[in-house]
Amino acid sequence: MKSINKFRNELFRTKTFKPEDIIVRGGSSGGNLSLTLTLKLQKEQNIAPKAGFFFSPDTDLTLSGKSFFDNYRKDITVSPLFGDYTTFLRSFFVVGGDEMTLDDTLRVVDKIKANGHEVELINKEGMCLVFNISGSFTPEGKEANVAVEKFIVESFEK
Numbered sequence: 001m002k003s004i005n006k007f008r009n010e011l012f013r014t015k016t017f018k019p020e021d022i023i024v025r026g027g028s029s030g031g032n033l034s035l036t037l038t039l040k041l042q043k044e045q046n047i048a049p050k051a052g053f054f055f056s057p058d059t060d061l062t063l064s065g066k067s068f069f070d071n072y073r074k075d076i077t078v079s080p081l082f083g084d085y086t087t088f089l090r091s092f093f094v095v096g097g098d099e100m101t102l103d104d105t106l107r108v109v110d111k112i113k114a115n116g117h118e119v120e121l122i123n124k125e126g127m128c129l130v131f132n133i134s135g136s137f138t139p140e141g142k143e144a145n146v147a148v149e150k151f152i153v154e155s156f157e158k
Contacts, residue, residue, distance in 0.1 A: 022049040029129070032058040061100065085111045091119045092151045094144050096127030122147055 019041070026034035031054040042048050060068075081104055091112055095105040102123070112119040124131060124140045132148070134141035 019047040020050045024049045024052040026054055029058050032061070081108055081111075085115045085117070088112055088115065088117045090155055091117070092121075092148060093119065094122045094130075094132050094148070095124075096129060096131045097123060097125035098127060099129050101129070120147075120151060 024034040024038060026032070034052055034054060038048055038052055063069075085108075091109075093105055093109055095102055099105070106121075106123070109119055109121050122144050124144070127140055131138070132141045132144035135145055136142050
């Protein structure tokens with residue numbers, strides 16, 4: 001939520017954009033953030049973007065929906081934890097120690113390792129979901145992004 005607030009404040013502080021000039025979008029967790037941003041703008045400032053589109057958005061992290069429990073093992077795009085990692089690509093994961101998905105991410109990393117594949121992990125205590133998007137604003141974000149850049153370069157060199 002701090003990232004959403006910072007983005008919102010900076011966007012409207014500069015007055016470069018009017019709400020009617022903006023269309024938000026997001027998929028999965030990005031859909032959650034786009035919906036949350038829109039609801040927050042409507043509630044706190046009585047404004048909203050012109051439009052929004054959302055691809056399979058995460059809309060309920062309380063997991064109260066029936067389909068979550070009916071489908072979670074059927075669709076590996078919903079629960080890749082249950083996928084087959086017998087063959088898998090060189091991988092890099094970034095996860096924050098305060099994320100709700102921490103254990104799930106660590107279990108996927110363990111499955112990849114158990115199948116003998118190369119996997120790197122950055123797990124930063126005290127960090128939240130996709131903390132690396134903070135980039136140069138936090139030392140942890142900067143460190144993670146430098147490691148990601150290095151991983152990309154090395155992947156193409158192999």
